[in-house]
Amino acid sequence: xxxxxxxxxxxxxxxxxxxxxxxxxxxxxxxxxxxxxxxxxxxxxxxxxxxxxxxxxxxxxxxxxxxxxxxxxxxxxxxxxxxxxxxxxxxxxxxxxxxxxxxxxxxxxxxxxxxxxxxxxxxxxxxxxxxxxxxxxxxxxxxxxxxxxxxxxxxxxxxxxxxxxxxxxxxxxxxxxxxxxxxxxxxxxxxxxxxxxxxxxxxxxxxxxxxxxxxxxxxxxxxxxxxxxxx
Amino acid sequence: xxxxxxxxxxxxxxxxxxxxxxxxxxxxxxxxxxxxxxxxxxxxxxxxxxxxxxxxxxxxxxxxxxxxxxxxxxxxxxxxxxxxxxxxxxxxxxxxxxxxxxxxxxxxxxxxxxxxxxxxxxxxxxxxxxxxxxxxxxxxxxxxxxxxxxxxxxxxxxxxxxxxxxxxxxxxxxxxxxxxxxxxxxxxxxxxxxxxxxxxxxxxxxxxxxxxxxxxxxxxxxxxxxxxxxxxxxxxxxxxxxxxxxxxxxxxxxxxxxxxxxxxxxxxxxxxxxxx
Numbered sequence: 276x277x278x279x280x281x282x283x284x285x286x287x288x289x290x291x292x293x294x295x296x297x298x299x300x301x302x303x304x305x306x307x308x309x310x311x312x313x314x315x316x317x318x319x320x321x322x323x324x325x326x327x328x329x330x331x332x333x334x335x336x337x338x339x340x341x342x343x344x345x346x347x348x349x350x351x352x353x354x355x356x357x358x359x360x361x362x363x364x365x366x367x368x369x370x371x372x373x374x375x376x377x378x379x380x381x382x383x384x385x386x387x388x389x390x391x392x393x394x395x396x397x398x399x400x401x402x403x404x405x406x407x408x409x410x411x412x413x414x415x416x417x418x419x420x421x422x423x424x425x426x427x428x429x430x431x432x433x434x435x436x437x438x439x440x441x442x443x444x445x446x447x448x449x450x451x452x453x454x455x456x457x458x459x460x461x462x463x464x465x466x467x468x469x470x471x472x473x474x475x476x477x478x479x480x481x482x483x484x485x486x487x488x489x490x491x492x493x494x495x496x497x498x499x500x501x502x503x504x505x506x
Numbered sequence: 507x508x509x510x511x512x513x514x515x516x517x518x519x520x521x522x523x524x525x526x527x528x529x530x531x532x533x534x535x536x537x538x539x540x541x542x543x544x545x546x547x548x549x550x551x552x553x554x555x556x557x558x559x560x561x562x563x564x565x566x567x568x569x570x571x572x573x574x575x576x577x578x579x580x581x582x583x584x585x586x587x588x589x590x591x592x593x594x595x596x597x598x599x600x601x602x603x604x605x606x607x608x609x610x611x612x613x614x615x616x617x618x619x620x621x622x623x624x625x626x627x628x629x630x631x632x633x634x635x636x637x638x639x640x641x642x643x644x645x646x647x648x649x650x651x652x653x654x655x656x657x658x659x660x661x662x663x664x665x666x667x668x669x670x671x672x673x674x675x676x677x678x679x680x681x682x683x684x685x686x687x688x689x690x691x692x693x694x695x696x697x698x699x700x701x702x703x704x705x706x707x708x709x710x711x712x713x714x715x716x717x718x719x720x721x722x723x724x725x726x727x728x729x730x731x732x733x734x735x736x737x738x739x740x741x742x743x744x745x746x747x748x749x750x751x752x753x754x755x756x757x758x759x760x761x762x763x764x765x766x767x768x769x770x771x772x773x774x775x776x777x778x779x780x781x782x
Contacts, residue, residue: 347697
């Protein structure tokens, strides 16, 4: 599903953000991406979203080599990836329903389809009752659930979560993890970058650790990591 | 802000319109005058004797390239003018003395004889004025060329300014919607989809700007034409181009250019401020 082959990423100022990354994530996996700030997690995600190009190596997504694609193909690649951010990134002037529907409108979905799917994903994240609310009327956890709903409404094969619990309190964070687990259970591959030690340690999923641009650990049922490598 | 954009487009188009009308008018004058190319009209001094008339006629008939010679007395000249003035002819009734002169119209065999005949004519005693349209045309063409050149330079500069102004106006909209655009990109909207509304905004500016300038030119030129055209003919024997002929083409040109500037402005804005 996702494969990094000998991927390097060096920025213009000679900063080597990623060095020789080899990583293979299969369909349906749930993978935690851990590492200290600046270790390279965001860069990895940016490469998948085609916000940046790798300096070397290949990236395979959904059986397609996305390393060297023309710029105009990028939107179509991104339609295969649902993204959830730490800061939710909802449109403040749209209701919950409209925020989720937005993702479908943009790819030209039929209004009938939209009317069918949006309520469906809203109930999946347990927000049906708040469909007409605006983001500023929601709690942090509810906002994140809207983001997740938006991310999955087009049924992407992959969901990337970049510190999704960063702005949430522990209890709410767990609610979100439940939702993500649920989605993963239905077959969506999930890659989650996080600093949330407790969550990683309790969920016992595959853990990939990046340190100074290198992949130093890849453990099934892994923990967050010992104090020496993550500071 | 929208007003700035619309005004800048209107300004460009107005100047373009004025230049176009000027050039069209001059071309029209040249065309009309060209039909008189093969004629030279000479005006005689007052108080000549019959012998003088004969002398002059003979000298002219002897010249190479003269096809025919027609005499127009001052009385005939006045009649012709009255016919030309139509409604305003009553103004000529009040004249005590005929201000016109006797004239001859010399028909040439070919334009190539013109220059020499004209210079010879100037040497004949009794001929007060030689009217030949070549110099008029030459001067007009020179003026036309200056106008065309100057016009292009000014219009080019103004177009760039307009595009700049519009791109800054749209920048405000673009920046205000930056968050939305960002999300659109993550969700997988194509650049075309994102650009759409902004380009429409730019085109709208273009249409409104074009409409404003079309109206100004239409009413302005119609008024100008009505007040000046007849007098122009009296003075210079030339006509202005009638508004009805111009307006449709001007409308089409203005709309096309206005929309073009508007669309370009928004595209430039999107590229500059958002990398879309």
